[in-house]
Amino acid sequence: MPNTEFTPSIPSRPTYTGLVSQGAAPAIMVADEAGAGALIDLAASDASVMDHAHVVLIGCGVDVLRTPAPAAVHEAPDFEAATPVITQLLGEARMGTQLYLAGSEGLIGHVSAIAFAQGLPLDVIQSEHRGPIARRMQCVHCKGITEDVTTDPFTCSHCGLTLFVRDHFSRRLGVFQGVCVDAETPGVVPETVEIRP
């Protein structure tokens, strides 16, 4: 399954150009189960990319990573558990280290935001979308984040407002922005539809 193609949208909406090997440079790779497929394809294109790679797998085991052995593998059950590991890897990394992200938009956005906060220019982060197109949405009203949003509109899991799924994306926070859909006309809510790529 290749990199997902998303419908062109506003400039705020992130795009993912796919992973391209930068050779045997030191690397940090973060993937979920679907994203591991992108790492396998990456290693198939250039096995040396794994020579100095630290791989962080979120929500899956090392058995999904059928590639030549990387320098180290770290497993974490979810974003919350993975965040300190990724922060530490980035904190110890030197200039020239490559960052490869693969999997859900939530994963790519979340890790990009951590790297961005550490001074890494966003244009050098490599990313490839694999797997479900569910979004991590932040409610612009209560600031709470709702995971795995697949419908538009959806209900904020924190404050209960009905939110419109926008393509407006916060690079600082790594999440899409959801806005109250019936603020002007309380109770008048458009029909719920599945979100599309």
Add this chain to the structure above:
Amino acid sequence: MKLALKVTEVETLSPLVKRFRFEDPTGAELPVFSGGAHITVEMPEGDIIRRNSYSLISDPYDGSAYEIAVRREDQGRGGSLYMHTKVSEGDEITVSTPSNLFQLDLRARKHVLIGGGIGITPFLSQLKQLDMEQKPYELHYAARTRDEAAGLKLLPEAAHIHVHISDEGARMDIGAILDGQPLGTHVYTCGPEGLIEAVADQAARLNWPETAVHSEAFTAPPPGEPFDVVVKSTGQSITVKADQSLLEALEEAKVKVEYSCRGGACGRCQTKVTTCDGRILHNDHWLSEDERGAQQDIMPCMSRFKGTRLELDL
């Protein structure tokens, strides 16, 4: 916007470099700025007004004065000589409000500042901003001799401020400076072209992203052979003197051209060329290689012309 200020201090920092302090004559606060900003100083001489841009070296958050350091260029077209020989304490001086083409990227985890010679000037305001923001940085200042190193008097002594005097055998090793910096570092270089290129080459070799490599090379316009320029809208022919820039000649002839940095860095004065029988001597840092070759655009603040006819879309 222009500010009419008073020269309140002139200090000789080295045989070739003087520091100038400008204050509002009524003691009013001046607009504050950001590290790396510059002002354009007006230098009237007879009928012409020369304008050179200089980096501010004072504290960006201190509105009581602006300070600049000027290196005397005896081969220049006279701007720095004017500052060195005609400007003294108590004089009035007109300057622009500050603008900045060399800002710090404050998202960086660490900043590495590399200044060669008089290229130390923009960093003097930047390091005050970095101190204020409590951002990690290191500064490297390279000069040929201690006597020439005008910046020494303006730099604090600190463990993260490194002085490299090549005559004392302490040449700056750019590879050693850049190698092993933490991920998220940005590097900034100001100084001779050779230094800027050397830092960019070394950064590329170490896989630094281009967006983490910053530089500023803007200098005063070079003198050259006189040439004529024709203004398309009026048919007026104007002679650009040897010690004048094209922009200054146009201004003297009351032809309005937008400008900002006057050093070939900001792109504001870009002007369309309607006829070019000859060769444009591009001295700017703005136009691309292709644009230079096409000879359809010119930066009047820096560039000159050699040939029979140059006509501008003005």
